[in-house]
Amino acid sequence: MSIVQFENVTRTYTSGDHELKALDQVSFSLDEGKFVVILGPSGAGKSTLLNLLGGLDSPTEGKITVNGRDISTLSDNELADYRAATVGFVFQFYNLIPTLTVYENVELVSMITKNALDAKQMIAEVGLSDHLHNFPSELSGGEQQRISIARALAKNPKILLCDEPTGALDSETGVMILKLLLGMARDYGKTIVIVTHNQSIAKMADVVIRVKNGKIRSINEQENPLNADEVEW
Template sequence: MQSQETEQQDSAIASPARPIYALSQVSKTYRVGEVEVHALRSVSLELFEGEFVVLLGPSGSGKSTLLNILGGLDVPSSGEVYFRDRLLTASNDAALTQFRRQHVGFVFQFYNLIPSLTAQENVALVTELAARPMDPRDALGLVGLAHRLDHFPAQLSGGEQQRVAIARAIAKCPEVLLCDEPTGALDFETGKLVLEVLERVNRDLGTTTAVITHNAGIAGMADRVIIMRSGEIMRQQHNPTKLSPAQLEW
């Protein structure tokens, strides 16, 4: 009996995390004049709860299109996208808007802060729409900006502005954080500070995090790296040992 209980415990420990996203044969085609552009080609993929994923590839590889579909900002031309048990590809615009508000935080390369609002006020804009928001001061404290609450974007460095953008994204307590080239406009040292914040959010809050980048140096901090080219997933690799952002080089 004891052996059977031990086997059950071992099996539970070995069970993989539950998929938070499941994509099946997802394609996206844009028409530019008379030319069809195949941004995604039959992509099948799962993302798991609490996972830190890096989507790696050059410009035009389909990374941003895939991220936009995951976030409900775009819809595929064909295929299915599930978020947990919800079929996103059956949702209308209003339902996708609610999905984004309730479940997803976005971080972009450019910070999109409102210049006339302080850091705290920029974050508070999002919390007013969220069902279970974090206090804006707590969100800014989590990204190391508790001392900059009342500063305007023009009074902040690029790295500090990006951290305000991350605080704004996590303040609504999303289940998923989607990041589009979050270090693309930053220098090496500042970029590593921003990556440290993303790592902390993933670790401390358990937020499933996907970062798209063309910078292969960032891949070492991921649980899993998804390499894309020409709208397809070429291969995936798991990092047996994750690097801290301080250990990254590029």
């Protein structure tokens, strides 16, 4: 069942007399519960695509439908509601609040979404129950990233958007994070979308979308994606 549809989506940015088409007539659809990798070099349009899907930006032209709802014409307040209810975000840098404990960082989402999952349960899912009362500065980079994933999942989003989630991590920790994300797609039916320039991560994906110069170059469905342990970095 399709949960995301982009129909002829263009995003143009204007600076003075100069126009830049970050995305140009992009169309694709994603099914629920899939592990999706958007692959391409810097400046290809990957982050613009992610921002549009996440409701952080709106298209100049075209239509974006998520879970049956056209989000391309929503007001700022409606987009805020959409972000709170439908999507979770995981970034390369963890965006944890340094003055809050691990538990408090994850529990925060219960204030912005009605269907939040239990914070302690999500922290347990990422294997950090022993660190509930630690502050982010007391954790390693990999542990902080796992907490940012727990926080995103606690929102109980239908779609989890990840922008270079392993970019700042060593290979061993990166594999751990990818296993965790893949498990969320397989065990919880979440649609996971990862933006990366790392070709190796694409081998794990159900769907690989390659982007270059603002256009979709290819969309490949992989029948036998690798497990995280099988990926060579």
